[in-house]
Amino acid sequence: MHIKGKTVFFDSPPIITGHAGVVGKKEGEGPLxxxxxxxxxxxxxxxxxxxxxxxxxLHDAIIRALSDAKKxxxxxxxxxxGDLLDQCMGSAFALKDLNVASxxxxxxxxxxALSLSVGSMLVDGGADCVVAGTSSHxxxxxxxxxxxxxxxxxxxxxxQWTVTGAGSAVIxxxxxxxxxxxxxxxxxxxxxxxxxxxxxxxxxxxxxRTIGNFLxxxxxxxxxxxxxxxxDLGFTGTELLYEIMEKEYKIKLxxxxxxxxxxxxxxxKQDVNSGGSGCGCSGxxxxxxxxxxxxxxxxxxxxFVATGALxxxxxxxxxxxxxxxxxxxxxxx
Numbered sequence: 001m002h003i004k005g006k007t008v009f010f011d012s013p014p015i016i017t018g019h020a021g022v023v024g025k026k027e028g029e030g031p032l033x034x035x036x037x038x039x040x041x042x043x044x045x046x047x048x049x050x051x052x053x054x055x056x057x058l059h060d061a062i063i064r065a066l067s068d069a070k071k072x073x074x075x076x077x078x079x080x081x082g083d084l085l086d087q088c089m090g091s092a093f094a095l096k097d098l099n100v101a102s103x104x105x106x107x108x109x110x111x112x113a114l115s116l117s118v119g120s121m122l123v124d125g126g127a128d129c130v131v132a133g134t135s136s137h138x139x140x141x142x143x144x145x146x147x148x149x150x151x152x153x154x155x156x157x158x159x160q161w162t163v164t165g166a167g168s169a170v171i172x173x174x175x176x177x178x179x180x181x182x183x184x185x186x187x188x189x190x191x192x193x194x195x196x197x198x199x200x201x202x203x204x205x206x207x208x209r210t211i212g213n214f215l216x217x218x219x220x221x222x223x224x225x226x227x228x229x230x231x232d233l234g235f236t237g238t239e240l241l242y243e244i245m246e247k248e249y250k251i252k253l254x255x256x257x258x259x260x261x262x263x264x265x266x267x268x269k270q271d272v273n274s275g276g277s278g279c280g281c282s283g284x285x286x287x288x289x290x291x292x293x294x295x296x297x298x299x300x301x302x303x304f305v306a307t308g309a310l311x312x313x314x315x316x317x318x319x320x321x322x323x324x325x326x327x328x329x330x331x332x333x
Contacts, residue, residue: 001124005217006184007328013179014123016116016331017172018069021288022061023264023280024138024164030265035289036165037064043137043164050139051085054166055093057280058083058135061166062094065131065287069170069177073098076170077127080115081134082106083279084141084162086313094135109136109203109232110186110308112167112283113327117183119171120329128173135166136278158198160234160261160277167283169291178294182218184328186210188310192321196311199277199322200237203307206324207233208244210305214328215251222256226299229290231282231306231326232261234275260285282306294333304329 001010020037028039038060045056058081066073079098082105083090095102107114115132122130141162171180189206207230215221222228233241238259245253260282261275286304293299310323 001121006187006213007182007217008121008184009182010120010124010180012124013181014120014171014173015175016169016178016180016291017175018065018071018170019168019287019291020061020064020068021167021284021286022057022064022165023284026270027163027165027264027284030270032264032285032289035292036284037288050137051089052093054083054090054135054137054140057137058090058094058133058166061168062098062131062133065168065170069172071129071170073100076100076129076131078103078122079131079133080105080119082111082115083135084108090135107325107327108308108310109277109279109281110306110325110327111279112286113231113304113306113329116169116171116180116329117185117327120180120183123171123173130171131168132171133166133168134279134283136162136164136280138162138164141278158200158236159273160199160232160275161265161272162278163264163276163281163284165280165284167280167287169287178291179332180329181332182330184210184214186325186327188323188325190321190323194319194321196316196322198236199309200234200274201240202309202322203324203326204233204237204240205244206326207241207305207307208248210326210328211245212249212251214303222251222253225256225303226301228253228257228303228305230257230259232275232277233259233307234261234277235267236274238262263289294331300333302331304331
């Protein structure tokens, strides 16, 4: 690999040979229902807690991705995953029975792009097979970051609905599938947003920064891609992204851009306010809907830019601002 600016380019691009995206009941009622690999009507997954349910969902996505790639856990060198829960316990409990060397990552809602990026660099560095994944669950996230569900707090228009879902992808050195041409590890961007119910505003500046840097490093424009796909900016964050891109970078993004948080739900029919969020938002959409479209040929070149709000319950209670980050992955067939 070689680095130009902030972007890592692969001389022998790693290949995504298998993938899977699974979701809960509410997500299965949205417009992407036909593309998900599994829709779980019981979002407790038969577990004793929502946290363990999230782990079960992630485990399921990983097993499905491995099956799609015709691989067994014993053939995997590393599995990389993270989630929104304290100490990434969702991933830890999902991975503990796989008996695979595990790397925990925290990128908040940007984790799918982070795990794909780091996994691709590991494959470029000599690993034969790596699994990247992430997950989130509405109930486990809400009670950790906001209020217990029983509280019934009012949700402002800028708030987003944490997706119950998980995504996973198998990355190999050789094989047939979607190639990872380049990646960019994002730079933390903090413009002082403190409202935990407006994560789109916290993440949009980071998304603009990463997209701007990537286009500069590659000498490309938005029209050079079939789609520039952000993770979970939602309606509020997407509108702000367009504004920043035009003002700061002189780039018109509207018309070339989609957001997973807007794709996964029907904002007119489903009560999700500004759209979807959570690690499982971009994870499930990318590893099902987008990758299946790429395999069918309707999409050939996608710049995936997942966004994350790097907050914790402690930082929010102390009134600290919410730093944002965005990682980029260039996918081609």
